[in-house]
């Protein structure tokens with residue numbers, strides 16, 4: 001079926017950031033309100049994700065590490081349902097195939113399960129007193145796949161990929177408190193107060209967040225809101241504009257263009273804003289024929305949303321007497 005093809009087409013674990021993405025998405029799916037990530041050596045030595053979500057029952061622990069054993073799959077449409085980020089049921093299996101994984105999980109405070117899986121082999125599972133939630137520690141990623149390890153880039157590059165992933169997930173979920181530690185240094189820490197500006201502060205810095213303009217707009221199908229700086233010469237690309245649709249970070253060239261058009265052409269010569277755009281819409285308006293793991297997503301009413309973005313920014317700058325040109 002198309003669905004199973006989409007599923008098997010899925011990429012698996014390319015680099016440390018892929019592990020971080022899959023584990024944190026699982027924490028979000030599990031209803032966590034707090035997700036703490038620690039990495040060492042850009043994730044090649046250790047990636048640890050701790051959440052306070054629903055946990056895994058002891059009987060379900062071995063199954064969770066089997067390929068295509070997912071508790072979440074339902075339909076193609078669900079691929080874009082914000083309520084479930086996981087859908088392929090292969091992330092944990094793939095991670096455990098290429099690393100040394102320790103899981104500690106409990107569905108209620110009290111008795112939980114510890115499991116140790118390395119190179120797909122379950123080495124140990126036992127019960128232990130734990131707090132509610134799940135902690136997964138991934139050590140020695142790619143220890144048994146030297147070819148894969150060779151494609152991993154410098155620690156700096158890999159760490160930047162991890163930062164990108166957490167930024168996006170945190171911006172899409174202002175209601176969840178995220179932290180990222182690189183060894184002992186806190187790199188990202190968001191409040192989880194469901195306030196987008198506070199989340200931006202936790203990612204970029206308080207002064208940056210405070211200096212941004214808020215904007216909002218809506219029509220019959222879409223509600224947009226967010227924060228933007230003015231375009232300036234410190235940014236020469238669109239990379240500092242994040243677009244979230246129903247909490248999911250996406251890439252869409254047309255929408256980006258439409259957003260930027262709102263600033264008028266004069267402001268935009270070699271300059272770009274730092275911006276976070278959140279769009280809420282009916283999930284049915286997302287074209288699901290797109291490969292599920294690609295971030296480039298098409299919308300059936302893309303032009304309409306683009307026009308709303310342009311108009312929202314133009315109107316907001318107008319209120320600040322910042323109308324650049326007609």
Ligand code: ADP
Pocket residue numbers: 022026027030051053054055056064065069070071072073085086087088089090091092093134
């Ligand atoms: P998927 O997310 O596609 O279902 P995964 O391989 O990522 O597949 O996870 C397998 C299963 O393990 C999930 O369906 C879920 O039931 C369980 N699981 C994984 N991580 C967590 C977590 N942090 N908290 C609770 N359950 C989890």
Ligand code: MG
Pocket residue numbers: 022025026085086087089091092
């Ligand atoms: Mg998953």
